[in-house]
Amino acid sequence: MINILSSILNNYETFKEASLTGRYINATHISNPLKKAASNFEVKVLGESTLGEPIHLIKVGSGKLKILMWSQMHGNESTTTKAVFDMLNVFSDHSQDSVVKDILSNCTLYIIPMLNPDGARSYTRVNANEIDLNRDAKNLTQVESQVLRKTFDDLQPDFCFNLHDQRTIFSAGANEIPATLSFLTPSEDVERSVTKSRGESMKVIGAIYEDLSKLIPNRIGRYDDGYNANCTGDTFQSLGVPTILFEAGHSKGDYARDKTREYVLYALFSGLNAVAAQAYKKIETSTYFNIPENEKLFYDLILRNAEINGKNVDIAIQFKEILKDEEVLFLPFVENISPKLEFFGHKEINCDFKNVTLPDHNLLTENVIVDKILVNYEVLMIN
Template sequence: MEEINYKDYCVTSISGRYITYDHIDEFLNSLPVTFKTEVVGRSVRGEAIKSVVFGNGPKRILMWSQMHGNESTTTKAVLDLFNFMNQDSMEASKIWNACTIKIIPILNPDGARDFTRINANEIDLNRDAQNLSQPESKVLKKVYEDFTPGFCYNLHDQRTIFNVGTTHKPATVSFLAPAFDEDRNNSPSRKLSMQLIAAMNSKLQEEIPGQVGRYDDGFNANCVGDAFQMKGTPTILFEAGHYYNDYDRDVTRVYIFKALVKSLLTIRDNEITDYTVDQYLSIPENG
């Protein structure tokens, strides 16, 4: 694998915590036609919810960010990923040929504008997977059903208060393979989620040793990750957290980007089974 220099791909025009489609549309519109951008639905207030599809391979990956409007670190990392995939590199070319990737950069545009977790109807979209009471929830469900992904990435931010286990190190990135039942058993899809997280953790331990945590896996069928895991789709929760003095989360975005690339390379190369459930379980829980 060739070394990937993040600085070559960072979208420096997008930074800080407050990010709406106003901030990212110019970049999205600058992507070549091989990145297919479309409006997949509308928010409560009628703002367009967009998706970007790229790649032409059989391995299908669906990602969505800013389900909670004030959680924008992963959105920045996704833009960096677009930039990476738009460059002439062997690694990007191989991912392009092996995978088809669909990304919703901002699922909750009203919440993004208000810089709040909830949508304009004051509903937490990540507790609406069963009721599907909100237009944004229905958009995600339809995209999921139409795209039929082999993997789902649920991209979030977590609060600065979290540390790794009993250490004083911040949980700069945390992961979760969501449960699919009350007893938190391991289904085939959940095991794959765990193995893919173990792959990403192996990369991040080289970069930020001791700063990767494991998010609480209490089961809630109303959460989207749990709901998709119930349907048999390997789903991963990403939680972008704190790095020292990085209150704009522009350092954390680097590690989310590197985790995303590592995951895609692992899927591309059929290397998920090189990693184990025990390696996932060895990641300390968030403190």
């Protein structure tokens, strides 16, 4: 593992951006971190969102290799935004570290910390026009998509880092381990050909995997690479720019994703170091394919061995994220009731074949939100 990761591991709390916590991160939350960044780096406004919120670009470093990265293309995917500002604090606080010096002397980073501020404000995947920006790369109907594409065209980057969150449903392979981080090199065609740019991004991901698997073994997955011409990553990859998709996933009990953000930070530094030092060129593309593919094997909670209407069943509950009073609430939604669920739960409770009902003693069914249930007339709080 590169030296800077060891240093970060020992000192993370000293440069973690303390003003950014939890899942709800909007443009107001990043205003002070942006001001702090402006005292050390170049910050400018690229344009405005549909509802008039500014979209910023942060320029860091002076090297020949240009890396464009963007976060919160989906407004409710905020983990990587927190990690980006943590990374900027490391650049400021560890400016004399040899790895930081190498990165910033060999690379120039262009960072859009929040591409979809309207979606971030309302905590939605889509923008104010209810368009998924990651399905708008071909038609460019939205101002936010146009801002990103113009930035790409103007900069002509050598690499792109596309930063996202993924749901808690994913496992890292066919096993009982959640995908805390996942990566993808998007395809350029339906055949998923390993082109030059895909091969280079595979090697960068391989370098990240070799570093991070020492820290979070068996918790890194490979995201589905089905081709979609409307997706930004697929588009930029097809234009010959190695593009890497980062997916921040689930750590045990970490629904605020403040632990996962730490791993995203390490992954960013690992990837940047691999590019700056050209170390990725020594990695075989086979390393990428050795990363286990994500599978949808998890629910947030499974109640095992419950009795409903005289039948023994398992009850799968998935949390729905709802914004209320500027706080993200996790509402337990009964998604699946079956005799034996071949899935895993991030938390599992054995009901010991006791009768399970709603608090009003009515039958528990699928497609309802429940914050508590009765197990043999005893209250069990779900969330």
